[in-house]
Amino acid sequence: MIISVASGKGGTGKTTVSTNLAYVLGAKGQLLDCDVEEPNAHLFIKPELAESRTVYATVPEVDVEKCNYCGKCAEICQFSAITLVGETVLTFPQLCHDCGGCKEVCPENAIFDGKRELGQIESGNKGVIEFHHGRLRIGEAMSPPLIKEVRTCTRDDKITIIDAPPGTSCPVITAMKDVDFVLMVTEPTPFGLHDLKLAVEAVKKLGIGRGLVINRADAGDDKVREYAKQEGLPILMEIPFDRKIAESYSRGQLMVEDSGEWQEAFLQLFERIKTN
Amino acid sequence: MKIAVTAKGNDLDAEVDPRFGRAAYILIVNTDTLDYEAVDNQANINALKGAGIQAATMISGKGAEVLLTGYCGPNAVKTLNAAKVKIAAEVSGIVKEAVEAFKQGKYEYTDSPNVEGHW
Numbered sequence: 001m002i003i004s005v006a007s008g009k010g011g012t013g014k015t016t017v018s019t020n021l022a023y024v025l026g027a028k029g030q031l032l033d034c035d036v037e038e039p040n041a042h043l044f045i046k047p048e049l050a051e052s053r054t055v056y057a058t059v060p061e062v063d064v065e066k067c068n069y070c071g072k073c074a075e076i077c078q079f080s081a082i083t084l085v086g087e088t089v090l091t092f093p094q095l096c097h098d099c100g101g102c103k104e105v106c107p108e109n110a111i112f113d114g115k116r117e118l119g120q121i122e123s124g125n126k127g128v129i130e131f132h133h134g135r136l137r138i139g140e141a142m143s144p145p146l147i148k149e150v151r152t153c154t155r156d157d158k159i160t161i162i163d164a165p166p167g168t169s170c171p172v173i174t175a176m177k178d179v180d181f182v183l184m185v186t187e188p189t190p191f192g193l194h195d196l197k198l199a200v201e202a203v204k205k206l207g208i209g210r211g212l213v214i215n216r217a218d219a220g221d222d223k224v225r226e227y228a229k230q231e232g233l234p235i236l237m238e239i240p241f242d243r244k245i246a247e248s249y250s251r252g253q254l255m256v257e258d259s260g261e262w263q264e265a266f267l268q269l270f271e272r273i274k275t276n
Numbered sequence: 277m278k279i280a281v282t283a284k285g286n287d288l289d290a291e292v293d294p295r296f297g298r299a300a301y302i303l304i305v306n307t308d309t310l311d312y313e314a315v316d317n318q319a320n321i322n323a324l325k326g327a328g329i330q331a332a333t334m335i336s337g338k339g340a341e342v343l344l345t346g347y348c349g350p351n352a353v354k355t356l357n358a359a360k361v362k363i364a365a366e367v368s369g370i371v372k373e374a375v376e377a378f379k380q381g382k383y384e385y386t387d388s389p390n391v392e393g394h395w
Contacts, residue, residue, distance in 0.1 A: 074333065080326025080351075085336045085359035092351055095325055 002160040002179040003273060006203070008195030010166035013185045013215035013239065016249060018163040019044040020256045024266040026128050030158040033133035034147045034175040035165040036119060043252050047124040047131040055134070055149045056115035057142070059093040060102050066110035073102035073111060098145060118146045123153065130158065144174040151175075159270075168198045176203065181273050182210045183236070188220030193227060200231060211276050213269070216241040236272045237265065277307050279378065280340035280361075281371050286314035288372040294346025297327030304338045305375055313338070328352025336361055342385075344374050350389040357387055365390045 005018040015033075019041050022031035033041040042049065060073070060082055071084040081096035082089065093116045103111040119136040132153040134146045143165070151174075154160045164175035176182055182203045186196040196212075203210050212228050217238035228235050239245065245255055255262040282299035283290040288310065293299035298321045305312040315334065320327040328351050335343060336359035343356060344367040356363055364383035367374050377383065 079324070080329040083329050083333045083355060085333055085355055088358040090329075090355055090358050092326070092329065092354075095329075095351075 001181070001274075002154060002162065003181045003183055004162040004164050004176045004179040004208075005183045005185060006164040006172060006176055006199055007166055007185045008168060008197075008199035009186065009192050012187045012192055013213070014166070015041050015044065015163055016215070016239075016255070017183065017185050017213050017237075018161050020254050020262070020266050021270065022129060022131075022161045023254050023256050024263050025159055025161070025270065028159055029161055030130035030132070030153070030155060031161045031163065032150055032153055033131075033163045034150050034171075035163055036134035036136045036143050036146050036150065037165060037171070039133040039135055039163075041163050042122075042131065042133060044254055045126050045129060045131050046252070047126040047129065049122040049124040049131075051123040053121050055118045055121060055146055057096065057098040057118050057145050058100070059096040059098065059114045059116045060091055060111045061114035062089045062091065063110045063112060064089070066108045068108050068110075070107060072105045072107065076101040076105050094141065097142065116140075118142070118149075121146075121150055121153070130155075143171045147171055147174040166195075168195075168202045172199070173202065173206070176206060176208065179208060181276070182206075182208050183213060183273065184210060184233075185213045185215055186224055187216045188214060188222070188224045190223070192220070193224050196224065197227065200233065209276060211236040211273060213237045213239065215239045234272070234276055236276070237269045277342070278338065278340045279305055279307055279342040279344060279375070280335040280338070281305055281343075281367075281374055282345040283314070283371050286316070288312060288370075288375070290371050292344065292346065292368050292371055292374050294368065296343070296345040296348050296352055297323075297329075297331045299331070299345070302331060302335060303371060304335065304340055305371075307375060307379055310372075310375070326351065329355050332356045332359060332361065335359075342378065344378060344383065347391045348386075348389055349391050349393045351393060353387065353389045363387065 033039045074083045123132045134150040165171045186192040211234045219241040282293040283301045284293045302315045332355035342362045362385045
């Protein structure tokens with residue numbers, strides 16, 4: 001089973017929910033931090049990241065001896081990553097989306113595979129908890145290919161928790177596509193609600209089951225609850241706006257570490273996800 | 277000779293558009309006869325990325341030997357250099373006057389960008 005933790009708005013508590021959930025699942029679960037632009041789940045899980053590998057995108061390189069300057073590669077590229085001016089083929093590897101179109105249409109087989117570094121995948125364990133995350137290379141603009149690669153660490157015999165990036169664009173879709181359940185985390189503020197609505201619309205389009213966690217639940221107003229009711233979006237957990245929780249977070253501690261109550265609450269959250 | 281001038285409108289009385297890749301129009305002007313072709317650059321204005329590369333490829337294809345514009349980013353400059361199109365940047369005013377100033381040799385060429393990408 002794969003559960004993606006998403007939010008729309010950033011800073012609502014995705015990492016708090018995904019790390020605590022992964023912790024109570026223990027050996028049954030694994031945590032994939034797919035927020036590759038700013039991964040931070042490791043600060044709370046504290047795994048020993050023993051393994052590291054570099055991930056690359058395939059980008060075009062041109063054998064000028066073979067090129068007949070037909071321009072078909074430039075024509076098919078939607079991102080101007082390859083262009084033909086006079087008798088010079090220019091490539092812009094940083095714009096390439098790795099679709100392979102240019103190589104496919106080249107009648108002379110003049111295009112061969114080069115590579116651009118996307119980032120690193122680091123893996124390790126903390127006790128029985130299995131952990132993986134991606135770190136996007138500084139300066140790299142495209143995160144979805146790296147997110148896809150982190151998701152290849154998914155194991156069928158585990159409950160996979162994905163900490164998704166914020167927003168509703170390609171990186172988030174990549175972290176939610178084909179999962180079994182999307183757990184949305186929001187806060188009861190106008191911003192939280194606004195971005196939650198966008199995220200819910202995206203999840204609906206993907207046709208995935210969904211439920212809601214309201215963080216800082218006693219702050220703000222009731223509009224998120226009204227929206228959830230209207231949408232038939234089940235509220236699976238509420239986390240109060242509590243100084244103790246904020247303090248433990250700022251020390252890099254999990255809510256469930258010293259609290260049997262929260263352990264029970266997160267186990268219940270998982271049971272509710274299974275039945276929704 | 278043919279030169280390309282970025283313009284806010286589609287004739288020689290238009291103002292020079294300071295943007296290159298995302299200029300409203302790009303005029304391909306024959307400096308001897310002042311005949312011109314106005315290329316509507318709408319598709320590039322809305323391009324997610326690579327507007328400068330597309331515009332540079334286009335003007336090279338139209339046979340322009342020189343570009344008069346305001347700002348030129350790194351990808352545009354790389355493409356223009358490869359196409360051997362000379363670049364006069366920081367050009368402003370009315371297109372007709374810019375073409376006249378060019379004919380009088382008032383502009384200097386550059387082969388490096390004067391803005392960052394996606395400025």
